[in-house]
Amino acid sequence: MSDLTFNKVAGAVLATGLAIFGLRELSSGIFGHEKVEKPGFAVEVAAETGGDAAAAEVPPDWGTVLPTADVAAGQAVFAKCQSCHNITNGGANGTGPNLWGVVGHKPGSHAGFAYSPAMEAFAAKQPIWDYEHVYEFVKNPQKYMPGTKMTFVGLKKQEDRINLIAYLHAQGSTLPIPAPNPAAATAPAAEGAPTATGNAEAGNTTAVAGGPAGQGAAAPAGGAPAEQKAPAAQH
Numbered sequence: 001m002s003d004l005t006f007n008k009v010a011g012a013v014l015a016t017g018l019a020i021f022g023l024r025e026l027s028s029g030i031f032g033h034e035k036v037e038k039p040g041f042a043v044e045v046a047a048e049t050g051g052d053a054a055a056a057e058v059p060p061d062w063g064t065v066l067p068t069a070d071v072a073a074g075q076a077v078f079a080k081c082q083s084c085h086n087i088t089n090g091g092a093n094g095t096g097p098n099l100w101g102v103v104g105h106k107p108g109s110h111a112g113f114a115y116s117p118a119m120e121a122f123a124a125k126q127p128i129w130d131y132e133h134v135y136e137f138v139k140n141p142q143k144y145m146p147g148t149k150m151t152f153v154g155l156k157k158q159e160d161r162i163n164l165i166a167y168l169h170a171q172g173s174t175l176p177i178p179a180p181n182p183a184a185a186t187a188p189a190a191e192g193a194p195t196a197t198g199n200a201e202a203g204n205t206t207a208v209a210g211g212p213a214g215q216g217a218a219a220p221a222g223g224a225p226a227e228q229k230a231p232a233a234q235h
């Protein structure tokens with residue numbers, strides 16, 4: 001009797017232990033692999049398509065962004081183009097064509113440059129390099145115009161491309177800047193600059209509206225610390 005009971009208990013314990021062990025092995029076997037591979041892959045795809053889609057779906061409103069773009073920053077971005085492109089009036093062609101006045105100009109038409117068939121095909125259907133097309137082209141030239149001779153990786157940042165286009169536009173372009181279209185831009189962007197200039201404008205507005213009291217209130221918030229920093233940096 002007692003022997004039989006012992007055997008039953010021992011058997012049950014053994015079976016339970018085996019079952020738990022087996023389940024753990026099984027689950028780690030299944031989830032171990034899936035956990036490593038799937039989430040990493042999914043995140044990467046989501047991030048990439050998300051970024052691409054966002055940039056492609058919301059083109060800037062040129063009438064809004066160009067007047068406030070940073071031309072000096074655009075000139076700095078152009079350093080990446082300078083190994084191939086001269087942009088002075090009458091400057092020579094290099095690996096790429098001279099770019100003076102290119103915004104608003106017919107694609108593939110700079111004198112003395114041998115363009116690729118891809119660029120010639122593009123020029124046949126696109127009469128001018130408007131803001132939108134330069135913007136898309138420099139983002140990823142090879143992808144936008146397969147077969148182009150422009151072997152440049154592209155400018156991923158939207159801000160870089162906007163500033164660059166403002167700089168290109170300042171170099172001999174006669175293409176007018178369209179009137180702002182607030183419907184196409186987001187409300188805060190249309191109202192003022194989203195970056196540092198926004199702070200300066202907010203400070204000014206406060207001072208004008210509130211008089212001496214307003215200035216006093218605004219100074220500790222924005223003006224005073226900035227003014228203190230500047231002389232300190234110079235001495």
Ligand code: HEC
Nearest residue numbers: 080081084095096107108109115116119148149150151152
């Ligand atoms: C590695 C050399 C190289 C770099 C770097 C380069 N380009 Fe180009 N670019 C070319 C070549 C070559 C062409 C002619 C493409 C063709 O014929 O397919 C070209 C064509 C162009 C055109 C069309 C010109 C026309 O007459 O239709 C524009 C606009 C342009 N590049 C802008 C830029 C900008 C802006 C940058 C920097 C962000 C840049 N490129 C960087 C080589 C380069």
